[in-house]
Amino acid sequence: MLGQQPVRPDRQLRALARRVLPPLRREAGVRTMKTFVRQSLLVLAAALLAAAHIGCASTARAVPDYSGYESAESVAYDSAAPSIASENTSRSAPRAPQARPQARGAASPAPPPLAAGAAQTSGGASTSPSAEEQARPTRLLVYTASLHMAIFEVNPTQEAALNIVEDLGGYASRRTTNQLTLRVPAEYFRQALDALSKLGDVTHTQWQAHDVSESFRDLNIRLQNALEVHARMSAILERAQSVEDTLKVEAQLARLTQEIEQLRSQIENLSQQIAFSTIDVHFQQRHHTQLPADDYLLPFPWLNELGLESLLRAPEATR
Known part of the structure; x- marks a missing residue:
């Protein structure tokens, strides 16, 4: 260790x-x-x-939201309208307002006011008599009148009657010694009749109106049909292959042409009757009453003693 x-x-x-x-x-x-x-x-x-x-924030900044812009602009414009109107009214020479484009979603313009004669009910619904009258078929009337009068001088009275009719745009279609046939525009028929009645003592007068609406429409329909058939026959004539077919078609065309001319003449005559009314004036000459040139015969002899005969002759002495 x-x-x-x-x-x-x-x-x-x-x-x-x-x-x-x-x-x-x-x-x-x-x-x-x-x-x-x-x-x-x-x-x-x-x-x-x-x-x-x-990224979302940048997108939101790139596409701004205009959802409330239109309504706000419309409200601002409408609220400013009364002040602009009052300002224009106060000026002596107002300027014409500048045109402003209508924004999307703006209210549509108000309807025009009711026409004259349109009736409005209490509930706000309106009816137009003019529209109902236009829906009804127009009546075509032919006016005729006959006037008899007693006069003293025939020729001067006839001249006066002609002057009345010519002033109204009419004319005389026939004239005899004691009769005149006058044509006056239909709108002046009553006016001419009243003026002629003042030329003498009227002994008889009569006037009437004939409704020719159906006849006028019937003539126009027949004319239209005849023209259509004439056009088809003309097309057939161009395709005719034989002389016999050509002659038959030409005969039909000649008949249709004559019928068309007659229908046109009838329509023209009826149109003239509708446009110009007819007044027949009959003159009856009235003679002057002459007093007898004999001595006045008094019923009682004692009246002669009073000198009445001399008084009766006094007007003749003063002539």
């Missing part, structure tokens, strides 16, 4: 460290690595969240 050297404490510590520290270092290294990985994942997740948040 005396020959053994004493062991130094530092060496003992180093030996102990060699046996203990490596396992501890390995265990600490594993723990340190796990902690490092966990912390790295946390940092990476935080970075991703921050990047996503920054």
